[in-house]
Each structure stands twice: as structure tokens, then as C-alpha cells.
Amino acid sequence: MxxxxxxxxxxxxxxxxxxxxxxxxxxxxxxxxxxxxxxxxxxxxxxxxxxxxxxxxxxxxxxxxxxxxxxxxxxxxxxxxxxxxxxxxxxxxxxxxxxxxxxxxxxxxxxxxxxxxxxxxxxxxxxxxxxxxxxxxxxxxxxxxxxxxxxxxxxxxxxxxxxxxxxxxxxxxxxxxxxxxxxxxxxxxxxxxxxxxxxxxxxxxxxxxxxxxxxxxxxARPLRRGVKTDTVKLIADHHALIVNADEVRNALLQQGYAQFWPETAPDLPRVDGTADDAGRGAIPAAGSATIVTAAQAKDRAATLKADIAATLKTGVTYKAERHALADVAVQVGHFDDSFVHRAKNAPFAQYHLEGVASFARLMFQARRRDYLDDRPKYRWLIDDKLIGLRFAESLGIPVVPYLFCDAVADVPATLARMGYPAVVKPLGDANAANVFMIFEPGRVVEHQTRQTMNETAALARMAQTGQSKWLVQRYIGPLEFGEQPVTEIKSYMFYGEVGVINEVTTYPEIALCEWSPDGREIDSGRPINRMKGRGFTPELVADGVRMSLALPAPFLRVDFLFWQGQHYFNEVSPQPGSAAEQPNFDRALGDLYLAAEARLLDDLFEGKPFPEIRALAKAVAGEMT
Missing domain, CATH: 3.40.50 (Rossmann fold)
Incomplete structure (x- = not known):
């Protein structure tokens, strides 16, 4: 098998x-x-x-x-x-x-x-x-x-x-x-x-x-036929969904992709110029003016490029119109440096690149740079859960009381010091993996699976994970799962500016509400299970902004637990996780990232010291020697 x-x-x-x-x-x-x-x-x-x-x-x-x-x-x-x-x-x-x-x-x-x-x-x-x-x-x-x-x-x-x-x-x-x-x-x-x-x-x-x-x-094992409760419907009429069908058909035929528009397609004319038995019309023969050749397409692109440049030079008032023109400019080809230089005194010089940033692409590029340059970086230092908590404490941001232990064998004694209820989680896992909510010795719930067990069974599972470093924290939230759950507030910070804020619950199922910085519910376009959010406080947002300004990084995701009107720092990461894919806001978040990079560089050139992270990094380095 x-x-x-x-x-x-x-x-x-x-x-x-x-x-x-x-x-x-x-x-x-x-x-x-x-x-x-x-x-x-x-x-x-x-x-x-x-x-x-x-x-x-x-x-x-x-x-x-x-x-x-x-x-x-x-x-x-x-x-x-x-x-x-x-x-x-x-x-x-x-x-x-x-x-x-x-x-x-x-x-x-x-x-x-x-x-x-x-x-x-x-x-x-x-x-x-x-x-x-x-x-x-x-x-x-x-x-x-x-x-x-x-x-x-x-x-x-x-x-x-x-x-x-x-x-x-x-x-x-x-x-x-x-x-x-x-x-x-x-x-x-x-x-x-x-x-x-x-x-x-x-x-x-x-x-x-x-x-x-x-x-x-x-x-290497026989399978059943796999009966399902519903059927699968293939696309039999995808041609009918295309509003510019003639234009698409001509392009496919011209470039040798006729197999994707067969004669059996709905209302499709024959390629040989004659009508079929059903009376459907004919595609013009090769050389007809209705077929767009590669040369004609190139000429049209050049003309469109010139029209865009002329429009932008005359001045464009509305931002949405500038964005639309920039999108078309990118599609027909980038303007070369000499063109930009000639237009530097025109509105085009200010706006020709506006709106073409991509947050997902910028985050990918930042990750690749980190792979190539493996020198230690402050933003990855605080990705460690324990160091992140210490960083929040140094800034005066409220944290859930915590204790640290080096081995699973130390967890019982650490729990006795912390008291019940408590949460035990490994420093090396993500996505709530191997997190245990210990309400009392006889009642432990594994967060991800919702399985209930006693403390002895939970310790055995912890030992099976292979993790050696564990964090024990005071439990924040309802004592029964039927009660209103605690929410996790994920704030996406761009060196002092707020991008989007996600409010997440994990019980009875994972659900999410997306917020704008000014408190409006928004839709990023991600395929998620949406819920009606309960909101958060201005103090929570302010603490997220404060942390992002205390670290030399253009982007941070700062996570808080929110319960009964009080927020507690949970963790911080230089990566957005699933929020890297935000179809409706990718451009806007990309612009925020680039603007944050510019502000950060200005601060670095001015000699901003970032004292809290420097002191923490020095302390951590001393502990490791």
C-alpha cells in the first residue's frame, strides 16, 4: 500500500x-x-x-x-x-x-x-x-x-x-x-x-x-466507486459565457488554437466559410479584415499607448481614471525610462506607476530576499512567540500572563505555578497546532480538534509532537464552548499605518470578519467563511500601530486576543499568512507597503534608534552565549 x-x-x-x-x-x-x-x-x-x-x-x-x-x-x-x-x-x-x-x-x-x-x-x-x-x-x-x-x-x-x-x-x-x-x-x-x-x-x-x-x-488498494450526494456538471456551454465571442474565436483560429473552439460549440460558424446544416453562419476566410493579425494587434497597442500618454499629459483629475489608464498601460507594455524622462513635468510623471503595486508580489519578493540574505533580522527575531511577548512587554502592551518551560516534563510544575485554567502551546508550531486548553486536570481540550481528554493524555500527546519548548499562559475566554467565544484580532500594520483588520473566531467553526481602519466591514475577495463581527477598541489599534513603529520593518501582522472589551497581545509576524491574497485590496495594500518602506528608510537615514528591539536582541544574544 x-x-x-x-x-x-x-x-x-x-x-x-x-x-x-x-x-x-x-x-x-x-x-x-x-x-x-x-x-x-x-x-x-x-x-x-x-x-x-x-x-x-x-x-x-x-x-x-x-x-x-x-x-x-x-x-x-x-x-x-x-x-x-x-x-x-x-x-x-x-x-x-x-x-x-x-x-x-x-x-x-x-x-x-x-x-x-x-x-x-x-x-x-x-x-x-x-x-x-x-x-x-x-x-x-x-x-x-x-x-x-x-x-x-x-x-x-x-x-x-x-x-x-x-x-x-x-x-x-x-x-x-x-x-x-x-x-x-x-x-x-x-x-x-x-x-x-x-x-x-x-x-x-x-x-x-x-x-x-x-x-x-x-x-495499491481497491477503491469504492465513491458515490457522492450531488453530481458534477462539466462546462458544456462556456463559449456562451464570452460576450466578445467573435474576437476570442478569431484570435484562437489565427494563432492555431482551433481545437478549443470546435465546430460543435453553440452557434459556432464553420471555419471553411460555408454555413453548416443547421444554417449557422461562416467564419470569414483567412485574410479577411475581421481577423486581427499579429501586426495589426501590435499597431493597435502602439496607438493605444500613444493615446494613454497624451491623456495623462493633459492632466487626469480622478484617481480611479488614472488607475484605469495605468492598468491599460501595463497590459500594452511598460513605458521605457526615456519616455518617463520626457514626461517628467507632466501629470503622467506623477501617476504613471500609481496603482500597479501588488502586496502579494511585494511580500513574496521580501521573502525571497530573506532567503538569499540569511543575516539575522529584527523582524524574524520577534516571530518567536516568547520573544514576541517580551517585545510587547517592553512597549507596555498588555499580554496574557505566561511562563516558559524547556521540556514537556516541566509542564505539570509550570501549570501548578500558573494555575487553572491555562493554555499550553509549543513555540515552534503555527495555526493553533498542538495547543491544549487545560481547564482543570480532568478536563483538557485540544484546540484544533476539539477533542476532550485528561491532563495525563494531553501530556502524552505533547510528548509525541517532538516539540521541546512550551509556553504556558493564563486562559482567556469562556469556560464553556457554548458561550460567546474569544476573538482574535489580526491587524495588518504598515510602519505606523493600518491596512486591514481581521476579526477571527474558531468556535463553533472558523469564521472571519474583515474591517477597514475606520471600522467599516469590508470584503477582500478571499473565499472565506464570513461572520458578523463584534468589533474592537481604538486602544487595540493604537497598540498595533505603536508596535509597528518600534520595529524597522515595512509590514507586521500584530495579533491580539479580545475578550470582554480588553485586548491582550498574542503574537506578531513579518508575514501576512493567508492575507497575502487579497484580490480586492492587493493594489491598495501594495501602495501602503511601498509608502511604509519610504517612511522607514527616511527614519533610518535620520538615525532612528529603535531602542526596544535593539535592547531585546542584545539580551537574547547574551542568553544564547
Whole structure:
């Protein structure tokens, strides 16, 4: 029996549905997408806490270290399975997370290399109809619905009109061809590989026999047919969703992608210029003026570029209009430095780059810089839970009383000193993993699983985690789970400026409310379980701002516990976690990040001393010698 099977998939290929069906087998554990940073906050199998633990320990990141980190994580996954088998969803877009530069000299990416080193079976998941994949992607981006929920029989692309940019579509298709060729080269000769296509999945309420046989062979164990409560509906009419169908069709035919717009598509004219038996019209023959050639497209882009420049030079009053023009400018091509220099006295010089920052991209770049430059950094020092608490205390920010112990064996004595109820959590885990709420010796609740046990059983579980350093804190919150839960307030700070604030509860389920700095409920566009928020106090926000100004970092996520009108510092991180993906606010948060960098550089040049973090770093260094 195979320990772990890997779904190696392009986006929009039905892996969520596959995982849902396969996980109905009691012996298959679904690990979801562990290399997807956008779902780290709720995926308890996420890779990134393990990566942060490594960086906090050594800070080194090179090819050898990258392989060691991934190997250690895969060891963890296998160890956690026991007698079960695991299913890992690995997206093509996530495969280079541990490579720098990405895919250096055509070598196999580190993550895939370590998968194959273990001999795990790989099931390639692809989609024959790439136009349908692109439509599905755009519809998901538009609606915020990325997976089809249980009981919703319709596909996520149903019922919404889309305007498709032919140039972007052609770039997508070309990229898919390149990536597919790369993947085929990487796995060439690897014996444990099979290929399935999205189109082979339905419509049906179960796995068809060929697909079921592939997974039975991969797991080396027979699978049931996997009956579900609803059916899967493929996109049979995605052409009808495209409002500029003629323009898209012409672009596909001109560039040799006719297979994605077959003659059987709804109301599609024939390619040979004649009408079909149903009386549908004809596509003009090659050379017709209605077909846009590459040369014509280039001329149109040049004309549009000139129009944008002329409009911006005359002065644009409204910020929204400037943003729209900047978006179009980026799509048709960046303006070169000489053009910017000639326009430096015009409004364009002030606004041509406004609105094109990306928070997600900036955070990724900052992370990569840290990998390349492994010198100690203040912002990563306070990522340690204990040091973060000490930093908050040095600033006079209220914290939950805490004690530290070096081993699980010391926890009982430390609990006796702290008193009940208390919370015990490891310093090296994230996402509330291995956190125990100890109300009394006979009543302990594991936070993530909600399992109840006694203190002896909890200590045994702590010992099994392999963690050696533990934090014991006074419990803040209701004594019974039926009562109103404590909330966690995650404030996203940009060196003294507030970006967004997330209010999170974890019981009876994980739910979230997103707030603007001025107290309005907002929607970032992330696919989350939303709730009606209870709010927070101005004092909480002020403490978050104060901490962000006390550390030389353009961004910090400062987390507080909020209970009965009082806030307590919980932890701080230089990484946003799942908030890196904020489709509706990515530009605005990117602008905040760049502005924060500029203010921070000004303060550093002026000699701002940052005394609290310097003193803490010196004290920590002395304790380690």
C-alpha cells in the first residue's frame, strides 16, 4: 500500500472534487494543498510553518537546505498517517516554492525531486479544453467562488458573462504549453506516473472505472466507486459565457488554437466559410479584415499607448481614471525610462506607476530576499512567540500572563505555578497546532480538534509532537464552548499605518470578519467563511500601530486576543499568512507597503534608534552565549 499519492495538477482541473470523493475512503487522509500559502491559516498540514521553523532555527536557505526542509516535512506527513494513506494536491504553480532562481537551468524543482526520491505515485491532472479552464479561472476570480460547494450542482462558471482579453488568453495558452512541456520533461522516465483529464470525470455521481482503477493502482488498494450526494456538471456551454465571442474565436483560429473552439460549440460558424446544416453562419476566410493579425494587434497597442500618454499629459483629475489608464498601460507594455524622462513635468510623471503595486508580489519578493540574505533580522527575531511577548512587554502592551518551560516534563510544575485554567502551546508550531486548553486536570481540550481528554493524555500527546519548548499562559475566554467565544484580532500594520483588520473566531467553526481602519466591514475577495463581527477598541489599534513603529520593518501582522472589551497581545509576524491574497485590496495594500518602506528608510537615514528591539536582541544574544 502506497503511503502517499500526489495529485500533480494544473489549476481548474477538478482536484477538489477528486479529493472529496477519494477521502470518503476511511483509510485516505486528504492533506489538501500543503504548498498553497493562501490556505495556510486553515490547512493544518501546511508546509509553511515547517519552513518558518527552519528559518527561525538556522536562517540558511540554499539548494541543500531546501531539500532538507522538504524531506523533513515529508517525513512529518508520513509519520502522521499511521496505518492510513495520504493524498497531497500539488499545483504546478506551487512547484517552485523552494527554488531560486525558479527552475534553475531546467533542473527538476526541489519539491518534485523529493517526491520522486520517495517513489510516491504521481497522478497528473490536466484539462483538454484549455479555453474552458481559462473561463473557469476568470469566473472564479470574478465571483470569489473557487470550489464547488456540496449541494451546488452547477459548475462555478455557470450563469456569468465574461469579457475575455484575447491577448491574455493567448499568453495563458502559450504558458500552459510551456509548463506542460516542462512537467513532461521533469517526470520523463519516472515509473509511478499516470495521467487523467478533467473531461473524464463526469457527469456522474461516482468515479468512472478507468479513473478508479488508476487510483486503486496508485494506492495499491481497491477503491469504492465513491458515490457522492450531488453530481458534477462539466462546462458544456462556456463559449456562451464570452460576450466578445467573435474576437476570442478569431484570435484562437489565427494563432492555431482551433481545437478549443470546435465546430460543435453553440452557434459556432464553420471555419471553411460555408454555413453548416443547421444554417449557422461562416467564419470569414483567412485574410479577411475581421481577423486581427499579429501586426495589426501590435499597431493597435502602439496607438493605444500613444493615446494613454497624451491623456495623462493633459492632466487626469480622478484617481480611479488614472488607475484605469495605468492598468491599460501595463497590459500594452511598460513605458521605457526615456519616455518617463520626457514626461517628467507632466501629470503622467506623477501617476504613471500609481496603482500597479501588488502586496502579494511585494511580500513574496521580501521573502525571497530573506532567503538569499540569511543575516539575522529584527523582524524574524520577534516571530518567536516568547520573544514576541517580551517585545510587547517592553512597549507596555498588555499580554496574557505566561511562563516558559524547556521540556514537556516541566509542564505539570509550570501549570501548578500558573494555575487553572491555562493554555499550553509549543513555540515552534503555527495555526493553533498542538495547543491544549487545560481547564482543570480532568478536563483538557485540544484546540484544533476539539477533542476532550485528561491532563495525563494531553501530556502524552505533547510528548509525541517532538516539540521541546512550551509556553504556558493564563486562559482567556469562556469556560464553556457554548458561550460567546474569544476573538482574535489580526491587524495588518504598515510602519505606523493600518491596512486591514481581521476579526477571527474558531468556535463553533472558523469564521472571519474583515474591517477597514475606520471600522467599516469590508470584503477582500478571499473565499472565506464570513461572520458578523463584534468589533474592537481604538486602544487595540493604537497598540498595533505603536508596535509597528518600534520595529524597522515595512509590514507586521500584530495579533491580539479580545475578550470582554480588553485586548491582550498574542503574537506578531513579518508575514501576512493567508492575507497575502487579497484580490480586492492587493493594489491598495501594495501602495501602503511601498509608502511604509519610504517612511522607514527616511527614519533610518535620520538615525532612528529603535531602542526596544535593539535592547531585546542584545539580551537574547547574551542568553544564547
Amino acid at each position: 502506497s503511503k502517499i499519492v500526489v495529485l500533480f495538477a494544473h489549476s481548474r482541473t477538478g482536484t477538489h472534487m477528486l479529493r472529496s470523493i477519494l477521502s470518503q475512503e476511511t483509510w485516505i487522509r486528504n492533506h489538501d494543498e500543503p504548498f498553497n500559502p493562501a490556505i495556510e491559516h486553515w490547512n493544518k498540514h501546511s508546509f509553511f510553518p515547517h519552513l518558518r521553523q527552519h528559518l527561525a532555527g538556522t536562517g540558511a536557505m540554499n539548494v541543500v537546505a531546501a531539500k532538507q526542509v522538504v524531506d523533513a516535512y515529508f517525513d512529518h506527513l508520513e509519520h502522521s498517517l499511521g496505518a492510513s494513506s495520504g493524498l497531497v494536491d500539488l499545483k504546478v504553480g506551487q512547484i517552485g516554492a523552494m527554488d531560486w532562481p525558479p527552475f534553475l537551468q531546467g533542473t527538476v524543482p526541489v519539491i518534485l525531486d523529493r517526491v520522486m526520491a520517495r517513489g510516491w505515485p504521481i497522478v497528473l491532472c490536466r484539462r483538454r479544453d484549455q479555453l474552458a479552464a481559462y473561463v473557469s479561472q476568470k469566473r472564479a476570480e470574478q465571483s470569489g467562488v473557487w470550489v464547488r460547494r456540496e449541494g451546488k450542482a452547477a459548475d462555478d462558471t455557470e450563469g456569468a458573462a465574461l469579457h475575455i482579453d484575447p491577448a491574455q488568453l493567448l499568453r495563458f495558452l502559450a504558458q500552459q504549453e510551456r509548463v506542460t512541456a516542462d512537467v513532461d520533461r521533469w517526470i520523463s522516465g519516472y515509473p509511478s506516473t499516470a495521467l487523467i483529464h478533467y473531461e473524464d470525470f463526469g457527469p456522474f455521481p461516482f468515479l468512472p472505472d478507468p479513473v478508479r482503477e488508476i487510483f486503486s493502482a496508485a494506492f
